[in-house]
Amino acid sequence: MTERKIRNMEEFAEVSGISRPTVSKYFHDPESVRKSTRTRIESALERYDFRPNIFAVNQNRKLTKTVGIIVPYLADPYFSELVRKLERLVIEAGYWPILFSAHGKQTLENNALETLKSLRPAGALIAPLGRQSDLPTIRRFADDVPTVVFDSNLVVGEAFVGSDNFHNVGIIVDYLCRTGEPPCFFEMPPVNPNANKRRAAYIKSMERLGHEPMVIYADGPDWEFEKIGMEQGMRLISQRGFPSDTVLCSNDRLAIGLLAAAYEKGLRVGHGQGCAIRIAGHDDHPWSRFTCPALTTVSQDTKTMAERSVKILFGMIESGERPPERRETLLEGTLVLRASA
DSSP states (O other), rough: OOSSSOOOOHHHHHHTSSSSHHHHHHHGGGGOOOHHHHHHHHHHHHHHHHHOOHHHHHHTTTSEEEEEEESSSSTTTHHHHHHHHHHHHHHHOOOOEEEEOOOHHHHHHHHHHHHHHHHHOOOEEOOOSSSSHHHHHHHHHHHOOOOEEEESSSSSEEEEEEEEEHHHHHHHHHHHHSSSSEEEEEOOOOOHHHHHHHHHHHHHHHHHHOOOOOOOEOOOOTTTTTHHHHHHHHHHHTTTTTTEEEESSHHHHHHHHHHHHHOOOHOOSSTTTEEEEEEEEEBBOOOGGGGSSSSSSEEEEEHHHHHHHHHHHHHHHTTTTOOSEEOOOEEEOOOOOTOOO
């Protein structure tokens, strides 16, 4: 490696003895140049330790005025609501959103990334699957396309905007412990990092308050949370498997299934005389206010999540610059008290 610092592709083309258009062509697609030329370029890259500014390269590619949005499961009303907000903000900024759903599958998430990249988007807003994601594939995508990750904090892209799970779970555990029997935690299959963080937050909050954590795992098919909540809830109610008459569910969709299970088993849900079980959730799912009884939960600030994500992304698009380090923004939710707890 030489001591000379190469600042841009013009200087790299000069020291490597290869034309600027050929160097640019290589960085867009290494296979598009002859093997002998590719070897010379790669030798020069190693010698001068030069790496192009991919964001600046993209700015020179006459990118389309499109922004990709990828979510793990569009049938989930929580993501539908987030996407609705993101789409409006992108359109108001003068760009056109292109939406993809991974439908809970790694192959479909990878296909969405590949298809989106081929469309040369100005940027991307991605809520990754999480534990099922192909991390190297997402990282390669984010190397080429300005990317903001939202909801699920997979460490890729230049920024993350999501909820502060430790704050949110803490405030609802505090409330449930103050107003009745300390809650057990009814959790779904951990399809993304949020599930694990909410479990950890519940355990930490219970221990802080001097109570023994009680975690009940609900097994079942990924993303079918209402079905899991109902089927596993009915089984647990029949077997007296809940160690508390207060149940905090890891998300509202699981809680909605548990509400249905309690109805089927003839249990009155709520806080007060004649009630057999209290049920609470997390997210403030768009339908949680319409359940019977209405669901106590913690709302996620999806409005601010969408606004911050879009603002950060368009800051990168307009400047053409990569931030010096990855930024994380955690938003505090609000306790929403309803009849179920």
